[in-house]
Amino acid sequence: MVHPSRKRDYKLISRLIRDFNGDVLTVPGRVIALIFVFVLLLFPLANNDPHILRILIMANIYVVFAVSWDLLSGYTGQMNLGHALFFGVAAYVAALLNIHYGLDPWLTIPIGGVAAAIAGLLVCLPALRLRGPYLALVTLALPFVAVAIVLLFKSTTNGDMGLYGIGRIFSSFEDPRDNMIVTYFFSLVMMLPSVLIMWKLTDARSSIVRLGIIFHAIREDEIAARACGINTVRYKFIAFAVGGFFAGIAGGFYAHFLRVVNPQDTLGVFLSFEVIMYTVFGGICSIYGAVAGVYFARAFVWDYLLTDVVEVDVGIKRMSLAIIMVLVLLFMPQGIAVWIRDKIEKTCPRCKLNNAFFRRNCRACGAELHVVKKKSIAPDMSSG
Amino acid sequence: MKRLAFLLTPILVLALVLGGLACGDDDDDKAPTQPPTATTQPTDTSTPPPPPPTAAGTIKIGIIGPMEFVQGEHHWYGAQMARDEINAAGGISVAGEMYLIELERADSNELFSTADAVTAMERLITADNADFVMGGIRSEAVLAMQDVAMDYKTIFLGCGASEAELCARVKQDYDRYKYWFRVTPFSGLNLVKNVLFELGIAGAIITQGTGFEGPLKVAVLAEEAAWSEPVVGALNAFVPAKLGMEIVGVWKPSATATDVSTELSAIENSGAHIVVPILSGPVGIPYGKQLGELEIPVASVGINVEAQKVGFWDATGGYGNYMTDLNFYAQGVAVTEKSVAFVDAFIEKFDEIPTYNAGTYEAILLLKGAIERAGTLDTDAVVAELEKTDMIGPGARIVFTGNDTPEPHDITYGPGYATAIATQWQDGEMKCIWPNLGVDEWEGIMYDGTVMWQIPPLLAQRLSSE
Numbered sequence: 112m113v114h115p116s117r118k119r120d121y122k123l124i125s126r127l128i129r130d131f132n133g134d135v136l137t138v139p140g141r142v143i144a145l146i147f148v149f150v151l152l153l154f155p156l157a158n159n160d161p162h163i164l165r166i167l168i169m170a171n172i173y174v175v176f177a178v179s180w181d182l183l184s185g186y187t188g189q190m191n192l193g194h195a196l197f198f199g200v201a202a203y204v205a206a207l208l209n210i211h212y213g214l215d216p217w218l219t220i221p222i223g224g225v226a227a228a229i230a231g232l233l234v235c236l237p238a239l240r241l242r243g244p245y246l247a248l249v250t251l252a253l254p255f256v257a258v259a260i261v262l263l264f265k266s267t268t269n270g271d272m273g274l275y276g277i278g279r280i281f282s283s284f285e286d287p288r289d290n291m292i293v294t295y296f297f298s299l300v301m302m303l304p305s306v307l308i309m310w311k312l313t314d315a316r317s318s319i320v321r322l323g324i325i326f327h328a329i330r331e332d333e334i335a336a337r338a339c340g341i342n343t344v345r346y347k348f349i350a351f352a353v354g355g356f357f358a359g360i361a362g363g364f365y366a367h368f369l370r371v372v373n374p375q376d377t378l379g380v381f382l383s384f385e386v387i388m389y390t391v392f393g394g395i396c397s398i399y400g401a402v403a404g405v406y407f408a409r410a411f412v413w414d415y416l417l418t419d420v421v422e423v424d425v426g427i428k429r430m431s432l433a434i435i436m437v438l439v440l441l442f443m444p445q446g447i448a449v450w451i452r453d454k455i456e457k458t459c460p461r462c463k464l465n466n467a468f469f470r471r472n473c474r475a476c477g478a479e480l481h482v483v484k485k486k487s488i489a490p491d492m493s494s495g
Numbered sequence: 496m497k498r499l500a501f502l503l504t505p506i507l508v509l510a511l512v513l514g515g516l517a518c519g520d521d522d523d524d525k526a527p528t529q530p531p532t533a534t535t536q537p538t539d540t541s542t543p544p545p546p547p548p549t550a551a552g553t554i555k556i557g558i559i560g561p562m563e564f565v566q567g568e569h570h571w572y573g574a575q576m577a578r579d580e581i582n583a584a585g586g587i588s589v590a591g592e593m594y595l596i597e598l599e600r601a602d603s604n605e606l607f608s609t610a611d612a613v614t615a616m617e618r619l620i621t622a623d624n625a626d627f628v629m630g631g632i633r634s635e636a637v638l639a640m641q642d643v644a645m646d647y648k649t650i651f652l653g654c655g656a657s658e659a660e661l662c663a664r665v666k667q668d669y670d671r672y673k674y675w676f677r678v679t680p681f682s683g684l685n686l687v688k689n690v691l692f693e694l695g696i697a698g699a700i701i702t703q704g705t706g707f708e709g710p711l712k713v714a715v716l717a718e719e720a721a722w723s724e725p726v727v728g729a730l731n732a733f734v735p736a737k738l739g740m741e742i743v744g745v746w747k748p749s750a751t752a753t754d755v756s757t758e759l760s761a762i763e764n765s766g767a768h769i770v771v772p773i774l775s776g777p778v779g780i781p782y783g784k785q786l787g788e789l790e791i792p793v794a795s796v797g798i799n800v801e802a803q804k805v806g807f808w809d810a811t812g813g814y815g816n817y818m819t820d821l822n823f824y825a826q827g828v829a830v831t832e833k834s835v836a837f838v839d840a841f842i843e844k845f846d847e848i849p850t851y852n853a854g855t856y857e858a859i860l861l862l863k864g865a866i867e868r869a870g871t872l873d874t875d876a877v878v879a880e881l882e883k884t885d886m887i888g889p890g891a892r893i894v895f896t897g898n899d900t901p902e903p904h905d906i907t908y909g910p911g912y913a914t915a916i917a918t919q920w921q922d923g924e925m926k927c928i929w930p931n932l933g934v935d936e937w938e939g940i941m942y943d944g945t946v947m948w949q950i951p952p953l954l955a956q957r958l959s960s961e
Contacts, residue, residue: 162622165614272658272721275638287646288621369613371639373721376609414614419622425604425611426563 137474138465139455144399151299161291163415168295168368170410171302176361177386177393177401178309183354184387185396186313186323188330189238189347192251194358194386196234197227199257199378201359202366206274207267209367216280216367220301223363224356231355235348242333254378261374273373280367294368301364305357310398312353326350385409392436394446403448408432457481551592554872555599556862557625558855559615559640560632560655562602564777565804566852570630570654572845573853574598576837577860587863590870596859599623605636606751606776612636616643626872627652629678629858632775633750634658634721645671648874650881652858653677655775655851657686657722662902669898673878676895676904678861679823679854680915683722685908687729689821689929690771690797692937693917694738696929697769697796697819700948705958707768711740714767714793716758716774716782718750723773726798730771743767750776756785763791768954771797772820780810787814792957794950795819803850805842808923815920817951819928822918823851823890828927828944830890830916837889848925851915857888891915910938919948 135141155164180194201223208219237249261268268274281293315323325346328336337343366372376382393404412435417428443450456465457480459473466474473480558574560567578596586593601619605612612633619625620643628644631637632655641661644651651674653661659682664672680686698711713734717723727745734740743765746758755778762770770793772782779801786795796819801807803822807815824830824838826848837856841849849856865880866872882904886893891913896905906913917929928948932941 160622162614162618165617169610169614270721270724271635271719272660272724273635275660365610369609369639370642371609371635373609373635375635375719381607418615419618424562424602425607 133474137467139467140399140452140465148303151303155292155295159288159292161288162419164291164295166410166414168291168298169414170405171298172361172365172368173386173389173405173409174302174402175305175364176358177389177405178306178398179354179357179361180386181390181395181398181401182309182313182326182357183350185390185401186326186330187347187350188333189350190243190247190250191234191354191383192247192387193253193383194250194354195378195380195382196250196254196257197230197355197358198362198365198382199254199372199374200230201227201362202372202377203261203268203274204359205363205366206277206372209278210274210276216278216363220360220363220367223366224359227359227362228352228356230359231351231353232348234355235351238347238351239344251380251383254380254383258374258378261378271374273371273376274366275371277366277370277372279370280364298364298368301360305360306398306402309353309357313398322346322349388436390446392439392446394449394452397446397449397452399452400446400448404446407447408436550586550595551589552594553597554587554594554627554866555597555623555625556859557599557601557619557623557628557630559601559603559612559619559628559630560852561604561606562600564606565801565806565850566632566655566775567602567630569804569847569850569852570855571598571600572841572847573654573849573856574629574859576841576844576853577856577858581859581863588867589872599625601630603631603636603640605631605633605640609633609636609639613639613643616640620644620647620649625649627862629654629855629862630852631655632852634661637661641672641675645674648674650674650676650862650874650877652855652862654679654854654858657681657683659683659725659902659905662896662905665903666898666901669903673904674874676881677906678858678893679851679890679906679913681906681908681913682902683725684729686798686821687726687733688908689915689917690726690730690773691733691737692929693796693819693821694734694740694769694771696917696931696948697794698738698740701768701794701950701954701958704950705955707958707961711768712743712766713740713769713771714743714762714765715745715771716755716762716797717745717747717772718752718774718776718778719747720750720775722775723747726773730773740769748778748782750774750778752778753781754785755782756789759785759789759791762793763789767793768958769794769796771795772799773797775800777801780807783807783811783815783818785814786818787811787816790953792951792953794954797821800850800852802920803848803918805846805848805925808920813923816922817920817949819917819919819948822916822925822927823854824849825916825918825925825927825944828916828942830914830942831887831892833887833889851890854888854890857886857890857893860888861886861893910940914940916942916945921946921949 176198183189184191204226205219205223208214208222234253238246241249262270280297282290284290311317312320313323313326315327317323325341329343329346333343389404389408390401392408394400412432413428417423417431439447455468457468458465459478459480461478462473462476464473464475466480470480558570560570562568578598582595586595599619601615603612603615619628627650629652631640631653634656637656641651657680662677665675701707715727715730717727731742734742748755748758772795774782779799783802799820802815802818802820826838827835829835861884864886865877868880869876882895884893884895894907894912896903896907916927918925919928927942927945930937930940931945
């Protein structure tokens with residue numbers, strides 16, 4: 112006879128398998144995401160070239176940074192053109208704590224994230240009074256303020272030169288190639304849970320966290336959201352703090368990975384624009400769009416295709432990437448990942464669940480997915 | 496959502512266009528005689544002399560720099576000249592076997608991104624298997640690139656960054672950083688000495704030529720970069736104390752700025768007589784052009800890497816006349832016995848006067864010497880021989896500072912070693928104006944081909960009326 116507790120375990124496992132089959136394997140987008148994660152986890156088995164791993168580690172850092180921008184500006188609609196502020200604040204905090212107090216990256220990176228979250232809360236104060244382009248302009252100016260602070264406290268921040276000699280993420284092995292492999296896995300440990308958390312936080316259908324649907328509501332119509340009893344101020348603060356925190360995690364990891372932090376690289380305008388470019392390129396307001404944008408535009412096109420395969424100088428790389436992005440904006444205005452998703456998935460008109468493109472009926476409610484357009488019948492004018 | 500996309504699209508397009516413009520700004524820098532492929536292909540596609548049949552193998556040298564700008568371009572030109580010269584003579588002898596030099600070109604994009612620079616360095620060493628690397632100009636990025644090269648115990652010969660910390664690290668942790676050597680330029684404090692000499696000459700000639708008696712006012716225009724900070728600090732300390740001049744302010748544009756008219760207008764309003772540019776980036780061209788266009792009655796005396804090249808005259812439309820800056824090479828000026836021939840050959844090949852970044856030429860020559868003396872490619876043995884280097888190159892006699900100095904593996908500065916020169920644009924020609932015994936006695940040095948510094952006419956006119 113099977114013990115009742117064990118019976119419960121069997122039931123739970125069988126339910127998880129059933130849900131996995133029903134909710135993951137039946138949706139092409141999720142299958143692709145799953146395969147992508149497995150490829151990332153197994154990648155060093157196929158290729159442990161430190162140069163390629165460095166490209167992927169930088170991509171993982173940019174992914175967290177880009178997704179955090181998508182959470183804040185894409186989902187909540189708080190247009191932030193100075194997202195580098197959070198990245199830079201955390202990078203500096205992590206570097207200073209490591210250099211002056213000898214703290215390990217495992218402490219400095221989260222503390223950097225918290226510092227960036229606090230910066231997010233401070234930035235939110237003007238954001239409560241401003242909207243749209245006005246908010247965008249204010250946020251664009253904030254990294255300049257941070258640069259001014261860095262230059263003001265030159266004795267601590269080392270001014271333009273920045274901080275260097277920052278401790279590594281991992282350096283226990285003699286061979287730098289081995290260290291790079293371990294660092295790559297740590298970057299995945301940083302990136303995958305961060306993206307998962309931000310994805311769940313922004314999931315409008317989540318039954319666990321209600322933030323996603325509220326973020327959507329604030330973005331679409333803040334006055335209507337407030338009229339519905341939503342404390343929009345509180346949720347804006349949450350969006351800025353969470354967005355800032357994860358951007359800070361990316362910034363802290365960057366500081367320990369590159370081992371130098373300076374105003375131009377961590378608080379520069381181009382860094383803020385870069386993250387927007389990748390997100391829009393992949394598909395704004397989708398989380399996976401930001402991931403796809405970074406991996407495709409930054410890692411594949413910029414760092415691999417145009418550098419390792421075609422081998423062109425930076426000027427031509429920049430123009431080539433610009434042309435690719437403009438073409439994508441022209442023909443796939445929602446972003447490349449969203450465009451692909453729309454091709455391989457169909458949303459049920461009744462229950463709004465996503466289904467594989469080849470299905471005729473919804474996997475949950477059975478509603479017909481391919482709605483045949485009826486021919487419009489022109490009114491017979493002659494009869495009148 | 497649509498509103499968001501509506502807001503973002505113009506921003507995105509603007510960012511891309513600006514990025515494109517930034518890379519297109521330096522079109523004037525391309526040497527007209529250089530085949531287009533040489534500026535677009537990372538690997539060397541020019542035709543080197545046919546290899547001797549006895550070559551036992553190749554030694555791969557990675558050249559890393561911002562290749563879309565003059566600094567990286569001249570890294571590459573200098574290296575090409577050394578490669579062609581050495582390969583034509585049979586290559587490098589390693590324990591009796593001849594090895595040819597193979598160059599690998601890496602665009603670091605370091606003026607914009609340290610991350611890109613580090614990725615390029617890692618690629619050179621791990622994917623392209625470069626045996627030695629040289630180049631780099633932006634100190635902040637070179638610090639990060641240096642760490643990567645040291646991780647792989649690869650010899651890195653710096654040919655552009657002046658930050659003292661790069662060599663101080665050798666002292667702090669010799670076993671790790673001993674693979675770093677700086678071939679050019681010398682460190683920031685010595686750069687200040689040269690700027691003070693330049694200012695001294697200009698000040699003396701202005702006083703004698705115009706009869707101006709009051710203290711000359713000096714404005715500093717320093718790009719936002721790590722290397723310029725100590726230079727500005729030292730200028731603030733020494734210009735009033737040593738030269739009796741008054742500093743009226745410091746302005747700091749970006750190293751990649753395309754417009755400095757605001758700063759120049761402010762400098763004009765400050766009443767400055769001399770502007771000291773501390774510029775290594777492409778901002779040097781708009782500075783030179785706009786200073787002339789705005790007809791600001793000042794003399795420009797300092798460091799402007801863009802003004803070291805022939806294309807500067809055309810790029811500024813002649814407005815760069817009378818600009819004076821620290822330099823390492825000038826046509827017809829014999830800093831060493833090899834200078835004139837090298838500069839002439841460089842001009843013949845690339846239609847350009849070499850900037851200090853062409854020090855990759857000397858870097859390869861001294862590396863050849865070290866390898867041949869070591870008789871092996873073993874890195875530690877080559878490092879030991881590099882430390883003993885004493886070579887006369889076209890720009891200087893190169894001897895590295897010893898391990899007992901605060902900054903080992905740096906190029907030795909001073910008379911008999913590396914002194915650099917100062918040049919002034921005089922009606923389309925770059926003339927050497929310092930060291931000049933006619934104006935200022937400095938250790939009895941005066942190189943052949945040196946002329947007198949000329950006061951810009953607008954400044955002379957202004958001072959005569961003051």
